[in-house]
Amino acid sequence: MSAPAKARAGAPRRPAAREATSSLLDTAYEEIKHRITICTFRPGDYLNEAEISTMLGIGRTPVHQALDRLMVEGLVQVMPRKGIIVKPVSLDEVLQTIEVRLLNESYCVRLAADRASTAEIDELTSILERAQKELATRDSERLMRLDREFHGALARSARNPVLTDLLGRLHDRSLRFWILSLNTPGHHLSVQEQHLAILAAIRDRDPDGAEQAMRAHIDAFRRNLLQTL
Template sequence: MKLNKIKSVSIASEVFDQLRLKIISGELKNGERLVEMELAKYLGVSRTPVREAIQRLEQEGLVEILPRKHCLVKGIDFDAINEIILIRTLLEPTAARVAASKITDEQLLTLKGYLEQSEMFFQLGKVEELMMVHDLFHAEIIKVSGLTRLVNILENLHDYIVHFRYSFLSRPHLVERSIKEHYQIYEALCSRDLDKVEEVFIHHLSGISDYAKVVIEDNIPLNQGNNRTGGLK
């Protein structure tokens, strides 16, 4: 077998990873300008890796390149959200159903602990911590399924999903709803009722469209910056 030597991560990849995370997290807002020369100077690199990184971001649909000018952040739009919702709705209930046939009492205790922490962090208004345990709850169920390829697909969407959660976990009424539905999922898992687990998980994910709206609200283009209150038009 002939293998190629492993090379270190390229500068372009590091630039790409930084910019991608800042766009997905909302730190770089929709409509914000990215200029190669400015980015290169700020990051302390040449323009070439910045150009390569921006081209990769365009392929992922996160920026729009304007020839001989600059590029605009596109960030998360309804198309991206709807695609991710579709993938999650198809895959996560299946993972939960399989998990229900394998889950141990110890793993159920872990999930219960996450639920209790969720309530505590919600009462304390600690969004970062709440997001962490919310994420761990979903991740634990998916992991228990043992469906390696499915787990990998969902992990590849993790950066996007985390940002969704940050947006809606900032809204108390959506947090209360989510915690309640997590308890329903937990109780169904405790009963080891595969059909019920799948049913409540599908119901839980069916509400993601409401969460999608608040993600868009948090990413209104900068030219609408003075009108970032209220709902969608």
């Protein structure tokens, strides 16, 4: 086979290699992020690339790239001459995140009250029905996933992809605060009731009611955290 023919024969391997590398990076990113979110990697913990690589069964390069992405998102930070740590939770960061959520999620539910389709309302209803069944188990990780699923579906029903992306990142940053506040008695039940109030207003096509319910939900989240931190 001639050299050009060999080159052509080998050409398709490059995209496949890039896809494999990208897949490993995505896996490392999601796994590390999940552990930060549920506080397996707690605020202030040092993260060792070699140990994480062994834990996940993934090479050092995707782990390093995943940590770089998480640093951009503000979930980890580099400490000079010390290494990488999970970014500590500060009261200022909590309050700033909640301020931005309050502004954007209140607008989101107003849009959802006008724009959500019947199928999207059914999806939100289904999520809360599953959450209701999980309340008895008090499985914090499952309830956290359902909370994330509800807010994600709510954001999509506003029919504004830019807003959906922004709210997704804000909610991801809030989830580890959510986990840290779980010791408050009645927390899970209160969240479920607040979500139901938001859904009821959207189903009734009531933007003012939806905004009021969302503001009450986020204000309760803020009060709960201030008692915990």
